[in-house]
Amino acid sequence: MASYTPMIQQYLRVKADYQDAFLFFRLGDFYEMFFDDALSASQELEITLTSRDGGGKERIPMCGVPYHSAQAYIEQLVNRGYKVAICEQVEDPKHTKGVVKREVVQLITPGTVMDAKNLTDKQNNFLTTLSYFEDDTYGLAYADLTTGEVHTTVLSGVHQQIVNEVYSIGSKEMVIAEEFPAALLQLVRERMVVTTSYENETSIPHEYQDLVKGLEQEKLLFTVGRLLHYLKRTQKRSLDHLQPARFYELESAMKIDLFSKRNLELTETIRSKGKKGSLLWLLDQTVTAMGGRMLKQWVDRPLVNRSEIELRHSFVETLMNEYFIRQDIREHLKEVYDLERLAGRVAFGNVNARDLVQLRKSLTQIPALKELVKKLPVEIAQINDKLDECTELTDLLHDSLIEQPPISVKEGNMMKDGFHEELDKYRDARKNGKTWIAELEKKEREFTGIRSLKIGYNRIFGYYIEVTKANISALPEGRYERKQTLANAERYITEELKEKETLILEAEEKIVALEYELFLKLREEVKAFIPRLQKLAKAVSELDVLQCFATISEDRHYTRPLFNDERKIYITEGRHPVVEKVMDSNEYVPNDTWMDKEKEMLLITGPNMSGKSTYMRQVALTAILAQIGCFVPAKEASLPIFDQIFTRIGAADDLVSGQSTFMVEMLEARNAIVYATQNSLILFDEIGRGTSTYDGMALAQALIEYIHDKIGAKTLFSTHYHELTSLAEDLSKLKNIHVSVVEQNGKVVFLHKMKDGPADKSYGIHVAELADLPEELIKRAQVILHNLENDAQESPTPVPSTIKEKDDDALTQLSFFETTDKKSGSEKRSSSESLVLEKLKSMELLETTPLEAMNVLYELQKKLKTKK
Numbered sequence: 001m002a003s004y005t006p007m008i009q010q011y012l013r014v015k016a017d018y019q020d021a022f023l024f025f026r027l028g029d030f031y032e033m034f035f036d037d038a039l040s041a042s043q044e045l046e047i048t049l050t051s052r053d054g055g056g057k058e059r060i061p062m063c064g065v066p067y068h069s070a071q072a073y074i075e076q077l078v079n080r081g082y083k084v085a086i087c088e089q090v091e092d093p094k095h096t097k098g099v100v101k102r103e104v105v106q107l108i109t110p111g112t113v114m115d116a117k118n119l120t121d122k123q124n125n126f127l128t129t130l131s132y133f134e135d136d137t138y139g140l141a142y143a144d145l146t147t148g149e150v151h152t153t154v155l156s157g158v159h160q161q162i163v164n165e166v167y168s169i170g171s172k173e174m175v176i177a178e179e180f181p182a183a184l185l186q187l188v189r190e191r192m193v194v195t196t197s198y199e200n201e202t203s204i205p206h207e208y209q210d211l212v213k214g215l216e217q218e219k220l221l222f223t224v225g226r227l228l229h230y231l232k233r234t235q236k237r238s239l240d241h242l243q244p245a246r247f248y249e250l251e252s253a254m255k256i257d258l259f260s261k262r263n264l265e266l267t268e269t270i271r272s273k274g275k276k277g278s279l280l281w282l283l284d285q286t287v288t289a290m291g292g293r294m295l296k297q298w299v300d301r302p303l304v305n306r307s308e309i310e311l312r313h314s315f316v317e318t319l320m321n322e323y324f325i326r327q328d329i330r331e332h333l334k335e336v337y338d339l340e341r342l343a344g345r346v347a348f349g350n351v352n353a354r355d356l357v358q359l360r361k362s363l364t365q366i367p368a369l370k371e372l373v374k375k376l377p378v379e380i381a382q383i384n385d386k387l388d389e390c391t392e393l394t395d396l397l398h399d400s401l402i403e404q405p406p407i408s409v410k411e412g413n414m415m416k417d418g419f420h421e422e423l424d425k426y427r428d429a430r431k432n433g434k435t436w437i438a439e440l441e442k443k444e445r446e447f448t449g450i451r452s453l454k455i456g457y458n459r460i461f462g463y464y465i466e467v468t469k470a471n472i473s474a475l476p477e478g479r480y481e482r483k484q485t486l487a488n489a490e491r492y493i494t495e496e497l498k499e500k501e502t503l504i505l506e507a508e509e510k511i512v513a514l515e516y517e518l519f520l521k522l523r524e525e526v527k528a529f530i531p532r533l534q535k536l537a538k539a540v541s542e543l544d545v546l547q548c549f550a551t552i553s554e555d556r557h558y559t560r561p562l563f564n565d566e567r568k569i570y571i572t573e574g575r576h577p578v579v580e581k582v583m584d585s586n587e588y589v590p591n592d593t594w595m596d597k598e599k600e601m602l603l604i605t606g607p608n609m610s611g612k613s614t615y616m617r618q619v620a621l622t623a624i625l626a627q628i629g630c631f632v633p634a635k636e637a638s639l640p641i642f643d644q645i646f647t648r649i650g651a652a653d654d655l656v657s658g659q660s661t662f663m664v665e666m667l668e669a670r671n672a673i674v675y676a677t678q679n680s681l682i683l684f685d686e687i688g689r690g691t692s693t694y695d696g697m698a699l700a701q702a703l704i705e706y707i708h709d710k711i712g713a714k715t716l717f718s719t720h721y722h723e724l725t726s727l728a729e730d731l732s733k734l735k736n737i738h739v740s741v742v743e744q745n746g747k748v749v750f751l752h753k754m755k756d757g758p759a760d761k762s763y764g765i766h767v768a769e770l771a772d773l774p775e776e777l778i779k780r781a782q783v784i785l786h787n788l789e790n791d792a793q794e795s796p797t798p799v800p801s802t803i804k805e806k807d808d809d810a811l812t813q814l815s816f817f818e819t820t821d822k823k824s825g826s827e828k829r830s831s832s833e834s835l836v837l838e839k840l841k842s843m844e845l846l847e848t849t850p851l852e853a854m855n856v857l858y859e860l861q862k863k864l865k866t867k868k
Helices: 007-016 035-044 066-077 159-169 182-191 208-210 220-237 259-266 279-283 291-300 307-323 323-333 339-348 355-362 366-374 380-385 391-400 419-447 468-476 496-529 529-557 577-582 612-628 661-675 693-709 722-729 764-770 774-789 808-814 831-842 850-864
Strands: 022-027 030-034 049-053 060-066 084-089 102-108 126-133 137-144 149-156 172-176 197-198 454-458 464-469 481-483 489-494 569-574 591-595 602-605 636-639 643-650 681-685 714-718 734-744 748-757
Touching: 007 022, 007 102, 007 355, 007 748, 022 035, 022 066, 022 102, 030 464, 035 060, 035 066, 035 172, 049 355, 060 066, 060 307, 066 084, 102 137, 102 220, 126 159, 126 366, 137 208, 149 159, 149 220, 159 182, 172 220, 172 307, 172 612, 208 220, 259 612, 259 643, 259 661, 279 291, 279 529, 279 577, 279 612, 291 339, 291 529, 291 612, 307 323, 307 380, 307 529, 307 612, 323 366, 323 529, 339 496, 339 734, 355 391, 355 496, 366 529, 380 529, 391 496, 391 850, 419 454, 419 464, 419 496, 464 496, 468 489, 489 496, 569 612, 577 612, 591 734, 602 612, 602 693, 602 722, 612 643, 612 714, 643 661, 661 681, 661 693, 661 831, 681 693, 693 722, 693 764, 764 774, 831 850
Parallel strands: 022 084, 126 172, 172 197, 602 714, 602 734, 643 681, 681 714
Antiparallel strands: 022 030, 030 060, 049 060, 084 102, 126 137, 137 149, 454 464, 464 489, 481 489, 569 591, 569 636, 734 748
16 A cells, blocks of 8 residues: 555545445545446446556556536436445645545435435435344334434344335335344345445434433334434434434234235336336325325325224315315415425535525415314314424525525525625625726726727636727727737726726625525524424325325215224225226226125135236225225225235246245245234235146135134135135135126126126136137137046045045045045045035035925036046
């Protein structure tokens, strides 16, 4: 290192502390990067790679970006998961001998972005930290630096639960100790894109003691301490907008694991990974950025407290009934900017005058909002109490700032006339000076007789008198001093103009310096209002989300759900909210869902593409909508309050983890049966398709029986194994329903209507025909199907649930052919014969009508017939 130049040695000393970041090293008007940083940045940013002599034996790789446009390059790197350390000069070169002192003034990471251009308005930018404890528990804390929110909790050592929570938060960056369980870290990285950072210090910094006053558990203090130290180390400035850490329990909200959130497409679609087509997209009628972020948080964490849910429903109903007041509220909310992030920018020190004008405009809407809310019934008054007008701040901003200040705070032209006496004096001097200049120009024209003579100004030469070369001879000798020669003109100065120039430029400099000083003072005064602004932002956000629910509920004809303690699901004419919006509402076919303690499970059969998955999803989405406080897409709805929702819908490989579709299916199924309770909702769609017919059907039946006997959760189970429908005879809480289908002239027509009982067949070839497969292929499939149906002596049938594991008789029932006993050589009964006997044994003949008996005999005979 000693062989390098002093500047490169300084670079290497700074870089040693930021090995995992690109070091933007300020040299004049550029941020320069050297060595490996230069090689990587030139590729990532597609900028020219050069080199320089650093004093060593070889030239050093180098690249750089202009200081004034660096933000765009920083955004690119951070968006790709990198970190950027900003190293600035901290000394005045005029007063320094040798190398100017430089220090990192900020470390920008994916979880600590503050620049508005790099943020999504309606999405939080969370930084998460995890701390591992020896009793196999984890402390979790997360913060949004842009809004100041801080949340914390303690989690059990179940890795899947931890991953679910980190996924739910939507963290961009995770801070951990250098010693951290590798298995969990790997699992997190498999499930989501997250930047990993390290912080070993866990004590609460002195300046942030007030943020943890409400926390008593040592684990929480330990974890929040890690988070705060990381923020302090990376941001290197006061973060006055950080709010007190809020403890929460997982049980305070409905649990929806990451698989279910993806399957239900709550915040993004499975295919595009975008918001459009998701439940959040459908719901988002918010008109403020703050409201949009709160809406997403509510969708991610539906309530389980009945009184809190019903209070939201009452607010929504009130706003629905007061259409004109709601519309006026929406119009005023449209004029409210992002109060949370504006407060954050004030504390962070990167707020400008335009931001404060936005803050002023926002605050002027609050009195009108309060008056509108006052007109609503008393139950919504608690929101009104939180609508703080911040009158003193509004007056301060009104008196100080002009309507359209410049973006830069170092160019002046921000403050109103009359705000500051000394500033007014300098402005008067500048104004009078320019008036004097105009009068001087007129006087000089008259004196010289040169009509084209003019007085101008530029930053390099100052004020000057310009005369074209054709008129130079008309100038009197001795009065004008040559200042600059141009191709077609000469520029001059006079003693009188020199004196006035000094006064005007001095006034201009003092105006800019004083305005900057006044702005910094104003920013400090605004800081004192940050806690009030944050509380106001929460109230405005809540009002925005509630009016959003009222707007969507009225527009889409949703109804207020009721809750019951009998664990009943009674939904009349329910609809899938997103599918209904995408389709023409008149074409959507609504369906009823009826489940109670007597019927806990619905076994759904019917052809693919007929709407089974849509029906299942709409039940889950109805429950989620109800528990976030919105009305639901149904004519009537009475629901239990669900503690968890589990889904297994659709097929998907997990290529990153090396897991096949079937393995993903089994993992998701396991997640449900391990953690579900009788107060949960389970949706299983076509379990067992990824393996052989026998394996698949056996697993599907075993899952049904396990949930039925061991868990008792409300379950919707769709299947293409029609043989499973006979389980309803043995499982008392299982009910068969099917999607109705009609055949017209050999063509299948899906009615998308649920009816009681099992489907009669699967219509697979009909679906293929609807998909427009070649006609020749369809005809060949029909021939093959006909032959298979005639050749097969019998179809695979489910093992009656009364027959236990390892029962030899039960095992023989999954054979297509009759078998011979190896010991005796005697013939065993076929599975069809065994089922017929079981059916006959179970029949109550004295309670069976002659017609019913004939139908049963006919069905049994069909089972026994075989091809000769």
